[in-house]
Amino acid sequence: MVKGSHLEPLWKFLKINPNLAGLPFWEAYPTLRVGVLKLADGCPFRCTYCSVPQVDPNFVPRPLERAHAELDPLCKLGAENIAFYDDALLFRAESLLATFLRKALEKNLQIHFHTPNALNARFMTKNLVRLMVQACCKTLYLGYGAIKPSSPFYLWEHLKWTG
Numbered sequence: 001m002v003k004g005s006h007l008e009p010l011w012k013f014l015k016i017n018p019n020l021a022g023l024p025f026w027e028a029y030p031t032l033r034v035g036v037l038k039l040a041d042g043c044p045f046r047c048t049y050c051s052v053p054q055v056d057p058n059f060v061p062r063p064l065e066r067a068h069a070e071l072d073p074l075c076k077l078g079a080e081n082i083a084f085y086d087d088a089l090l091f092r093a094e095s096l097l098a099t100f101l102r103k104a105l106e107k108n109l110q111i112h113f114h115t116p117n118a119l120n121a122r123f124m125t126k127n128l129v130r131l132m133v134q135a136c137c138k139t140l141y142l143g144y145g146a147i148k149p150s151s152p153f154y155l156w157e158h159l160k161w162t163g
Contacts, residue, residue: 023066023069023070023073024070026073026074026077027073027077029077030077031077031078032074032077032078032079033078033079033080033081034079034080034081034082034083035071035074035079035081035082035083036082036083036084036085037067037070037071037074037082037083037084037085038062038067038084038085038086039061039062039064039067039084039086039089039096039097039100040059040060040061040062040086040088040089040091040092040096041056041058041059041060041062042056042057042058042059042060042087042088043056043059043087043088043091044059044088044091045088045091045120050087052087056087059088059091061092061095061096064096064099064100064103067100068100068103068104071104071109075109075111079111080110080111080112081111081112081113081114081138082111082112082113082114083113083114083115083116084097084113084114084115084116084117085116085117086117087117088120089115089117089119090119090120090123090124090128091120091123093123093125093128094128097128097132098128098131101113101131101132101134101135101137102131102135104135105134105135111136112136112137112138113132113135113136113137113138114137114138114139115137115139115140115141116139116141117141118141118142118143119140119141119142119143120143121142121143124142
């Protein structure tokens with residue numbers, strides 16, 4: 001039985017020794033139009049509707065050098081759209097997402113980023129939104145876990161500056 005992300009019993013059963021430090025084998029595709037990236041594994045939140053804490057209970061940022069090492073072959077193979085599949089992309093955004101996007105901007109890549117998983121609206125700031133737009137983040141889905149009971153318009157009041 002495999003519990004959470006503890007995959008050693010599966011590897012033992014299959015008699016394989018995976019290279020956990022290795023990069024995805026994007027080169028198996030002759031060309032790519034889309035690709036995926038994760039900047040961190042797990043999620044620091046414990047939302048009652050979400051299974052991530054059961055599978056990956058700890059929030060663990062990946063080294064940004066690795067994320068760029070994964071991005072480079074995607075771009076070389078022609079990927080124009082990159083989706084972030086993080087469960088908490090905006091958590092610690094300044095040290096993770098913002099730093100990643102600044103380096104991507106330095107590379108002057110011709111790609112678009114997308115966030116198919118909802119972004120936690122409470123972590124959105126003007127500067128972060130500006131950086132995401134500058135870095136060609138095209139698809140942004142916002143989500144929230146709760147609204148202050150005292151104000152049914154709390155979310156609107158918090159985000160109205162983006163309009």
